[in-house]
Amino acid sequence: MSIELKNICYTYAPGTPMEQEVLKDISFVVEDGQFAAIIGHTGSGKSTLIQHFNGLLKPMSGEVLFHGENIFAEGYDRRALRGKVGLVFQYPEHQLFEVDVFSDVCFGPKNQKLPEEEVKQRAREALELVGLGEAYYTRSPFELSGGQKRRAAIAGVLAMRPEVLILDEPTAGLDPGGRDEILEQVARLHKEKGMAVVLVSHSMEDVAKYAERLIVMEEGRVAFDGMPREVFLHEKELEAIGLDVPQVTKIASALRARGFDIPEDLTTVEDAKAAILHYLQAK
Amino acid sequence: MLKDITLGQYYPVESPVHRLDPRTKLVITLIYIISLFLADGWPCYLLAVIFLGFCIRTARIPLGYMLKGLRMVIFLLLFSVTFNLFLTDGETLVQFWIFRITREGLIQAGYMAARLIFLIMGSSLMTFTTTPNSLTDGLERGLGFLRVIKVPVHEIAMMMSIALRFIPILTEETDKIQKAQMARGADFENGNILQRAKALIPLLVPLFVSAFRRATDLAMAMEARCYHGGKGRTKMFPLQYHRRDWIAFCVGFIYLGVVIGLKVLKGLM
Numbered sequence A: 001m002s003i004e005l006k007n008i009c010y011t012y013a014p015g016t017p018m019e020q021e022v023l024k025d026i027s028f029v030v031e032d033g034q035f036a037a038i039i040g041h042t043g044s045g046k047s048t049l050i051q052h053f054n055g056l057l058k059p060m061s062g063e064v065l066f067h068g069e070n071i072f073a074e075g076y077d078r079r080a081l082r083g084k085v086g087l088v089f090q091y092p093e094h095q096l097f098e099v100d101v102f103s104d105v106c107f108g109p110k111n112q113k114l115p116e117e118e119v120k121q122r123a124r125e126a127l128e129l130v131g132l133g134e135a136y137y138t139r140s141p142f143e144l145s146g147g148q149k150r151r152a153a154i155a156g157v158l159a160m161r162p163e164v165l166i167l168d169e170p171t172a173g174l175d176p177g178g179r180d181e182i183l184e185q186v187a188r189l190h191k192e193k194g195m196a197v198v199l200v201s202h203s204m205e206d207v208a209k210y211a212e213r214l215i216v217m218e219e220g221r222v223a224f225d226g227m228p229r230e231v232f233l234h235e236k237e238l239e240a241i242g243l244d245v246p247q248v249t250k251i252a253s254a255l256r257a258r259g260f261d262i263p264e265d266l267t268t269v270e271d272a273k274a275a276i277l278h279y280l281q282a283k
Numbered sequence B: 001m002l003k004d005i006t007l008g009q010y011y012p013v014e015s016p017v018h019r020l021d022p023r024t025k026l027v028i029t030l031i032y033i034i035s036l037f038l039a040d041g042w043p044c045y046l047l048a049v050i051f052l053g054f055c056i057r058t059a060r061i062p063l064g065y066m067l068k069g070l071r072m073v074i075f076l077l078l079f080s081v082t083f084n085l086f087l088t089d090g091e092t093l094v095q096f097w098i099f100r101i102t103r104e105g106l107i108q109a110g111y112m113a114a115r116l117i118f119l120i121m122g123s124s125l126m127t128f129t130t131t132p133n134s135l136t137d138g139l140e141r142g143l144g145f146l147r148v149i150k151v152p153v154h155e156i157a158m159m160m161s162i163a164l165r166f167i168p169i170l171t172e173e174t175d176k177i178q179k180a181q182m183a184r185g186a187d188f189e190n191g192n193i194l195q196r197a198k199a200l201i202p203l204l205v206p207l208f209v210s211a212f213r214r215a216t217d218l219a220m221a222m223e224a225r226c227y228h229g230g231k232g233r234t235k236m237f238p239l240q241y242h243r244r245d246w247i248a249f250c251v252g253f254i255y256l257g258v259v260i261g262l263k264v265l266k267g268l269m
Helices: A046-053 A078-084 A101-111 A116-129 A146-158 A176-193 A204-210 A235-241 A247-257 A269-282 B022-038 B042-059 B063-087 B103-129 B132-142 B144-149 B153-182 B193-199 B201-224 B243-268
Strands: A003-012 A020-030 A035-040 A061-066 A085-088 A164-168 A196-200 A213-218 A221-226 B092-096 B099-102
Touching (some): A020 A061, A035 A046, A046 A196, A078 A085, A078 A101, A085 A146, A101 A116, A146 A176, A176 A204, A204 A247, A221 A235, A235 A247, B022 B042, B022 B132, B042 B103, B063 B103, B092 B103, B099 B103, B132 B144, B144 B153, B193 B201
Parallel strands (some): A035 A196, A035 A213, A085 A164
Antiparallel strands (some): A003 A020, A213 A221, B092 B099
């Protein structure tokens, strides 16, 4: 298994008037090559949680294991870990700083102390993966459009060839075309390279479409952990937490209430379409 | 992490001192500092510590929090105390090798230490009980007379409060950028001075870009709400003295009077 969290507790600003328990006894496992998603209301601890995966934050108690090793053990090389567990923050374009796009994407592999040819090769691959061609290599990152900047920033993390890719709301602030492009790209990486993905998202539809496994956070705890179609059965509880279920699940619910005999666990448009057509043909 | 730098160390709690007008607190802090330099003899210092203790209790600040500020100046404290201890002439108490501690030296060192400690605690109390924006309001009102000699008091106060407002925002941004670059393998901790300086580029460039972006956005937002400078501008919550402020002024001036009195008495004896 890739990443394992055991009873993680994290308190923000301990001992001050602003003290707040952000993570309360969290335990779960991200398996090799799995596409997992984390959803939760703002303030539920999602962003704090993912910073534990690559050792940027140290829990007050509990363990974080990568391939079975405790990443906070004496002498563990956490810098090397960050090359294997890539974390893309929200609005990653804010981290761009180099003179040109190519140099910025090289930053990650350079920090991994790789030989120069290897660094350039990885940068080229990463830029191709996100769809930024050679024309962009020499341009200043600050000249690019919002969506292009975001793709350049993501390339910066992909260039390190991580085993696990964590994305904190990668589609925030993008137009629908941009959103689909990025998510499709991530899904392709997952399928073709066997990269484990952890997607933090606010979109139930995205999560239903791409994730194999869904973790619901609520006030620092794991409320639900399972396959999306299982988790989305709990419509009422999710709404009580301030979350939701995919639109199509609600439509299916409404149809069932009017007598359509279709399954309960429909979470994507494709599944719903198939189920409704099947029902209509059987009538 | 970086967010833990509490701005001006304001301690958020309800207390009569917190509710005082910032101008009142500025004046009383000034009175207290003056009193410490006028203090002569142990009765004055005793009164100073009683007054300070009274203020701290009224402000409902925990003593531990107050003493935290002293940690920074412990070096300065030891330095000045040592000087006074060993270099004052007078009746020798202890002598070893070339070092000599005199009775007068001991007393002087004691007073010096007390003065420094009270000074720091007194001024800290000011920042603990007054938000930075409150302070700028107080200064803006208090220094308003400078407008006569064409000093742009309002604009300076506005710049100060905007700068203060953005400190936590930029601190948070620095934290985010630092973490994002660390997630790409950046190392801010190891290496010699030169390496550490170079490592700051991926942190400072995005930070500056972000700061300029925010400044531009803020300027536009302010203009969109018809901001045009200080001319004819009024306040939503203008500073007003209340009864508690007059009481505080009285207490402050009485305290100063007693200290001066004690000093005069000592001079006469």
